[in-house]
Amino acid sequence: MTEQEWTPKIVAFCCNWCSYGGADTAGMGRFQQPASTRVIRVMCSGRIDPLHVFNAFLEGADAVLVTGCHIGDCHYVNGNEKTRVRFEFLEEMLQQLGLEPERLHLKWISASEGEKFANFIKDVTAKVKELGPSPLKPAGVK
């Protein structure tokens, strides 16, 4: 594979009820997107431990997307509010580690927002392509 063809590795944590559904709706609407992202399903965005995100970078992810229901829509009342708080902490930590802010995103996507999901993937992929591989990527992972 040549340098130009390099596709970033993006991990998208999605909650079962909204953003995973958004990714499904993107499929149902055939909203084409770069094949850069792998979805990891959890029941609620509030399940996502900063540890999981760190770990994703350590395993070679070039960007990590934390996604869930819009504030007020969380299937478990307010799990996403906890996500928001944890995310701020995460952002700070990762910046201290020298990671560019474009590599970590928090986004609320409802189950009906298929196009939004696809556009989000497009945007992040384009940005991360510009940045190149993550500085935290271990040797041997592309």
Next chain:
Amino acid sequence: MSKLVGAVAIAGGGIAGIQSAIDLASSGLKVYLIESNTTIGGKMAQMDKTFPTLDCSMCTLSPKLAEVARHPNIELMTYSEITGITGEPGDFTVTVKNKATYVDPDKCTACGLCVSKCPVKVPDEYNEGQNNRKAIYLAFPQAVPRVFTIDAEHCLYLTKGKCGNCQKACENDAINYEDTDKEVDINVGSIILNTGFEPYDASNLEQYRVDHPNVVTSLEFERQLSSSGPFEGHVTLADGTHPKAIAWIQCVGSRSPEIGRKTCSSVCCMYATKEAMVAMEHDLDLETTIFNIDVRAFGKGFEEFYQKARNEKGIRFVHSRPSGVEVDPVTDNISLKYEAEDGSGIKHEEFDMIVLSIGLTPSESSKNLAQIAGVEMDDNDFVKTKIDSPLETSKPGIFVCGAMQAPKDIPDTVADASGAASKASSLLSSERGTLVTEKKYPPEKEMGDEIRTGVIVCRCGINIGNIVDVPDVVEYAKTLPHVVFAKEEVYACSTDSLEGIADLVREHNLNHMVVASCTPRTHEPLFRETLMEAGLNPYLFELANIREHCSWVHQNNKKEATKKARDIVRMSVSRANLLQPLYKEKLEFNNNALVIGGGIAGMNAALDIGEKGFKVTLLEKESGLGGMLLKFTHLQDGRTTKEVLEPLIQKVESNPNITVHKETELTEQEGSMGNFKGHIKGANIDEDIEFGVAIIATGANEFEPEGYFSYGEYSNIITQSQLEQRLDEGLDAKNVVIIQCAGGRNDDRPYCSRACCTVAMKNAIRLKESDPDRNVTILYRDIRTFGVWEELYTKARELGMVFMRYSEDKEPEVSEKTVRVFDHLMNMDFEINYDLMVLSTPMVTPETNELLAPMFKVTLDANRFFLEAHIKLRPVECATDGVFLAGTSQAPKLVDESVSQASAAASRACTILSRDFLESIGNVSVVDPDLCIGCGRCTLVCPYKAPELKEVTVETEEIVYITKKSEINPAVCKGCGCCAAECPTGAITARHFTTPQIMAVVKAYGEGI
């Protein structure tokens, strides 16, 4: 009533019969599902995709087929017909003639050996005769029951006494040439008729030249598009090449009073658009044209779909009805002659292929059945019903639904089917549980020490198979850790594939399972249940979504899609290998219902639930019951709304199970299915309320068209509801102009409001009938009087109404007494004088939707109506369990549709209310007391108060002390896992989403180099 039998007979095993059967069987009644074909599935099984989402029809249908096949309370009677009905409501005897299949269903394994040996070729009905099947056959691969049938008319042995090949080929001795027709009597309490429709036979209309090989019906075309069709999904001309230009002719056998086909078939505009769109997906350069009278895009999401087809996909829509197909005697080319829309005269245009959009007509068997049942028919041969009781036939105890009542699409049919189930079971509620058996699963097998994982990769017809290199993914899966077996399936969710899973588990001694197919949001329950049937814990299953998240979003990049599918499978296997068996607990629950909104939908829903013996609270925010209908004075059948509302209100208010609170709203709400807790506040009440299910029937309002067509500027411009009031008071306007789509089908409200055309016709007719000298002009974009309401449009035209089409980019200009309209056909402006102008405005959602949606954790769609769980097959459910939708809260509707949907919501709700207990979820979180330091952070983050700090005595070797440790109540935990992410010591495990499981998936992704 002397006797009540807790069983229901359903005639017709299409999607309607299937839905009714599932609802009834899940609420404790025995069901006999009687189908004349060899398989259930009906017409939906022949569809390739469904509009407006282009979802794969078979993929959404086949889990339902599987559910019916496996339901212990549904007795399937295929290849059977009802020949007699006697008795009375509560106790009918239905005589069923079961045709000989000549194959013993208990012995047939559907191996297909017989087929390869059968020498006879018969046109294949499933593919509309475009290819051949054998005389011994299975209608289609996902057929249920999965048993072969010998076609006695064509079998050489049965007709001539020769051959006998299949008997020799069958290793299981399943062929029985001596088989005979049988007649059985079944005893049931009520009957549902839904034998559907027949596609119109276009050979009746010679001008369309169906004799020409490149003129096909829309159903033939649909089969051509399907990967399981005659040409494996390639649209093919008679000479084997592929067309470059295709035209659709709409309304073949519909909207044609001259041939006795007066109704609109409701679905053809959308299916033609869908077919054009799908065909263009197959061939990007294809040119498509749809010739129509009006484009009837009236359902939820249809108008948006139509606009997308027109503006983004480049499908050409021509408002003109070609008189026929012309065949050039020399070249044999086909062309259409039509009147150009811009007034430039008659045009001649050649096409490679012409598709006839054939209508939905009542089937012969439906007519016979109606006669046997003794139910009245209307003059279009549909079963006669009333607007306010659209599911009830003229015979008590016998109900109707779907296209046997009027032409309709899948979601309306499904809603009807649930509604009919509700009606059929109301009468029998005392008999619930008397004739049914509970589903039993085999004991769970020993897990053993070794992880042995099986992988099935689904092609999903062409949905996955055409993009992802499935054999490659299968081979790759075999190399993954702990995978001891992998294979591909055409449809992993078909009944035979599911039944095969139990064998695989046994043969390969599997203890974990991965299916790579579609989204777990729809298919996980089905596969989990299959695992249980195979003796495995359902939580040992993992779905790898390579359709929605892969093949569908990387259609133009097969290589990347295959690589991604490999990654997804690898990640899923790594997770599956770590999955643990989990168990559920039985929970008590509250079986009262809350209905929000006291319009016609809310009242009917409450009544249906109340009649089944469950307690219902009905909230209405206004001071009286009746909702939006109170603003209108008449129904389109001529009755006044009062005539319909008054007895209904009386019934609701006098039902002992229903408590009505007027001027009351729900202000707070929490909890989940079975245990909702809310607060209601109103004129005389301010209290907490507990309920098990909720039905949202908050309705809609007529849009106040401020700023459109000078509304608000002049007092002689009013809306339809105002017109109805004025008509009652006596109206002297001589010149009336009605403008359709005022404030609708635009950027602000891009949807079609479905009911306005019918309402406008109703009122135009009243205007004309109350004063024949009155001039009535209707300015419209498309007239969408779908289904049987087409007759109102015909009548309006007969009464001398003037109809003029306007386009959205040249809207009529209104001044105080005149309106200027541009006429496309004449290519000039017209000025019309008026004394009264009436605007038909869309239904818009009430603001309460914005408050209720977050309270119930349900989603609103782009137009702020409530979003249903699945646009085709779950039209009255929300994605949140225990929350249902009735009436216009889901989308604009006519009254009969709201009523039937209300019954549907009640039916779905009662499948929950009638349970003995609910089950907790298996994936609850647990605390490891050794690691817990009693900090209590979990108790702070949990919205359900599931974790609790409890005093415990800790004894170690050195010291004994008292401290606090957290404990999670599994009955309360909802499994979100927030506490696990919060726990500072890692003492909490979010089961099924444990940190090691998540990390394994992340790691597996990184491993893909």
